[in-house]
Amino acid sequence: MEKVKFSKMFLVCLLAGLLSAAVVRRLLARFAAGWLPMTVIWGIALLCFFGCLEYAFLWRRRERKGKGNSAVTLSFFHGMLLYLLAFDFASFGWHKIFHLQMAVPLGVLDLPFNSLDGETLTWAYFRRSYPFMVAIALSQMSSAWMLMFSRTRLLGLIIMIPVLINILLIDIFYQLHTGVILHALILFACVVYLLMQSYTSLVDYFFKTVHLVALPDTTKKTKLWLRAVVVLLPLIVLATYRFPDWHPQLTGKYRVADLRVNGVPVKASSVKDSVLTAVYMDWQDDLVLEFNHYNSRYIGTYHFNRDTDSMYVNWRYPRNFKAKFAGTFRSAGKPGAYQFSGMLADDQVEMRLDKVPEP
Known part of the structure; x- marks a missing residue:
């Protein structure tokens, strides 16, 4: 029977607990807040978290006693992460399409630009173009649906990386509230963990495989010069430009x-x-x-x-x-x-x- 290190057991159970708690809390807070107190919602979310965490220790004890199948258990938690990720991403996509995200009160939209806080400013910008919102939604939903099929699963995870990095940068630098940032970090950690299961294949493809798109045969010195030009030429051009801030001390x-x-x-x-x-x-x-x-x-x-x-x-x-x-x-x-x-x-x-x- 294949054995799994406890560190891996604990990590996958921790991620499953965090993700299930985040998804359940977000779902219940939006759709059940009218009849479930927030204390109950948080209680259910924490139950999901500690339940998964406790299972790591139970899993370890069962393996030591020779009971159960660790490979099957690990596959179960991987599947749990995949389906929760797919559900959460698809939910975010549908919420954008039905205007449940990026909503700003109409009265706020007429306020001066500089009076808006970072979160309101972000939502006001994105909601300005509904087709753009739909495009973001479709990118989230398509990557979520790719996780459902073994042949497209890796591509779906790779697509999620830039989507989540963009979300995280917006959340952090536009100062959205802490809960939103934590939720995005949990999603990002789960995606990275699942990608690491294909670490060798990814390294071989991205860093060791010589792809068809390549420069013409040139000397090493010529390649170095071309690379230097790409890096330095934009800065040289900028050095010749008269910047429009003519009196920066007064601006x-x-x-x-x-x-x-x-x-x-x-x-x-x-x-x-x-x-x-x-x-x-x-x-x-x-x-x-x-x-x-x-x-x-x-x-x-x-x-x-x-x-x-x-x-x-x-x-x-x-x-x-x-x-x-x-x-x-x-x-x-x-x-x-x-x-x-x-x-x-x-x-x-x-x-x-x-x-x-x-x-």
Whole structure:
């Protein structure tokens, strides 16, 4: 009888427990939360986890006593991982098709872009194109269905790797909640484990097999030069390019403080007040003045003289707006803070601009 190391027993049972718990919890939380308390749902999920974990020790005891068939038991757990993976991936695909994923309240969609948190921003982006959502769903569902057949099983697992890496990177860098990240990590660990069962074949195919697509016969030195060109030429081209951030020390969003118009302090007291509240200095020397609402803006191109700390703006929006905006633009004595003193139309304007960190 073929024996299995306890480390492998424990690992496959651990993965089966984690995956079954994650799938059961997600399924019950979505479809049974109306009549099952969350404590019960978590209890069922934990029962799945600890049940699988406990079986690793039972399996070991049975093998020591010469009972059971370890090869059959291992195959059972491999099958359990495959079918749970297929079910979970297919479920995610159907949820996307029926708008149960990537849902954002309609009222939130009209909020300013920068006011959205990472998770809402992610869902809002993906839900924008339903055909794209369906394409993602089909990639998940097709890879899931491939796991059901022995001839396509390995291909299905390979397809799942980039899908899961992409999901994990989005979950981590757009700061989705911890539960989502853990679920994706469990799926990824299970896929990697199953792929490792074909480790030798994968290494032979990807790293030892000489494929038909190859470079023409060239010398070793020529190949090295070609590789160096591919690596270095894009950087050399970039070195000759004039980047659009012409004044990086000024680029940013600024909150207006201590605003004085003709010597009189001015401050917005309600959302209806048309008072200058924000200034944006952007790439290609774009400048935006915002008057208490993102729909109330002047947009133009600023010209800054470092020697005299002077600035003036040529407006292009609104189309017929030609008011003068010019004056001195100096550091206010601390990083990210500037003092402006000059004219806006016929008014004398003084203000402090405090840079706002990007979200």
